[in-house]
Amino acid sequence: MKLDSEDLPAIAYEIYEIGRQNGYTKLFAKVQAQDVPHFAALGFIDEARVPFMHKGESAGYFISKYLDQNRAIPKDIERISAVLNLTDQKSGTQPIQSSNHEILRLRLGNADELAALYGEVFKTYPFPVDDPAFIRKSMLSNTIYFGILSKDRLVAAASMEIDTEWQCAEMTDFATLPEYQGKGAAGQLLLVMEQAAKNLALNTLYTIARAESFGMNIVFGRAGYAFGGTLHNNTQIAGKLESMNVWHKQIASRQRAELST
Structure with a gap:
């Protein structure tokens, strides 16, 4: 990696x-x-x-x-193609607006609740995000987590994994409880994380999204991310091996990027 x-x-x-x-x-x-x-x-x-x-x-x-x-052969190439086609159609359209729930940066004290959220949403995951110790360790290194609270309950979360050497970050670990899905939580989290990335003077953001997921691919398409390719049968997630789509977005101007080098 x-x-x-x-x-x-x-x-x-x-x-x-x-x-x-x-x-x-x-x-x-x-x-x-x-x-x-x-x-x-x-x-x-x-x-x-x-x-x-x-x-x-x-x-x-x-x-x-x-x-x-x-x-090397994707299991459901027709669905993957349909996801990309719909994402292309949705690009530039307004995202679903979630209700006015509080979005905040999560801290070490939130690790137990955050791990419980991931454990509930994902049957399997590439990393042990359902382990509070793993969450705490990642927080102390290079990962910033954000969450949405509803009535003091954590209902959605995502993370920004920062590579300070490369001056980029992966927008990842999106999870929303089933009863709160379809209300724009992921899009709202992404907007907050993008602002945080700009404050950190990062140049490029990217994500590796499940290629068969209409929701997450559309979230990034609407947010102005460009398609970078598909990783075939790449990741063990949600109980099976899935192909993943790479999306990317440059948030620094070329002039700023040149000045920073």
């Missing part, structure tokens, strides 16, 4: 050997554009790109190598 270029080219071969020896079906990495050739020589392909992801200067590539070609 974070490559140190000094480990090249050996790290590319080491990843391949680990996958081959353990019978893995897909290898995955997020790298700078300049580092792609080392992986391409081993048959890695880029499934998604985020322009200006690295310090507002160069693109970030999501690259993959399939050791089992069956995994």
Whole structure:
């Protein structure tokens, strides 16, 4: 998930050997554009790109190598296409406005309630977000969580995972209790997180959204994010292996990005 270029080219071969020896079906990495050739020589392909992801200067590539070609085939390509088509139609339209619930930055004291929310919404998740200890550890490192309260109850949440070196952030971990879904909670959280990102002088925002989810893809399309590609059969979430769509948005002007380097 974070490559140190000094480990090249050996790290590319080491990843391949680990996958081959353990019978893995897909290898995955997020790298700078300049580092792609080392992986391409081993048959890695880029499934998604985020322009200006690295310090507002160069693109970030999501690259993959399939050791089992069956995994390269999306399970429901028709639904994935339908999601992208509808998202394109909805781009630029006004999002659903939620009621005037309080949106706040969550702190260490909210970790137990936040973990309980994630545990209720997701049957499985790529990271142990249902563990309060994991939540606290991430808060103390590079992740900021935001939540929506209704009658003092946490009903929706999301996080901004910041990469200070690359000057970008992943907008992720969106979760809303079933009875509050369809009321614009995710869109409202995204707006608040974007403002926080601007205050931190970040250049680029991105997300990795479930490719079969109409709701989350439309949220990002409406917010002006551009489609960057689909990661096939990439993530174990909500009880199954799913393909994921990458969306991105540059929030710093090119002039500001150049001045910051």
